[in-house]
Amino acid sequence: MKIIVSNRSGVPIYEQIKEQIKEAIFSGELREDDVLPSMRGLARDLKISVITTARAYGDLEQEGFVTNVQGKGCYVLPRNIELARENALHKIETGLQSAVTTAKTSDVTKDEIIERVNLLWEVDYE
Numbered sequence: 001m002k003i004i005v006s007n008r009s010g011v012p013i014y015e016q017i018k019e020q021i022k023e024a025i026f027s028g029e030l031r032e033d034d035v036l037p038s039m040r041g042l043a044r045d046l047k048i049s050v051i052t053t054a055r056a057y058g059d060l061e062q063e064g065f066v067t068n069v070q071g072k073g074c075y076v077l078p079r080n081i082e083l084a085r086e087n088a089l090h091k092i093e094t095g096l097q098s099a100v101t102t103a104k105t106s107d108v109t110k111d112e113i114i115e116r117v118n119l120l121w122e123v124d125y126e
Contacts, residue, residue, distance in 0.1 A: 001029055005046055013048055017056035023062050025065055025076060036074040
């Protein structure tokens, strides 16, 4: 797993780290019992403060994504199916909001949008 942070994004670095780890968990790149990079190692690699990585890992633990085993590291917990579903729905809503905004500014009707969603739904992406 590669974590990339940007000082220019406007999003705090600990949030960027946290979101990238969550995405890796949701996508299956990180699986149950996988160990995350050490806080110090990640901080060194990203050239950031250990406090920043500790904040990201602490938030992930509070949110139920990982568990910190003292002296051993931070491990990915079993995937919460409901949390994964909520994440997927959030992504869908974000994409749909963008589509609706574009449609409204381009005089595309709701029926035309629904027609395209129905067409896309039928496409086999495998």
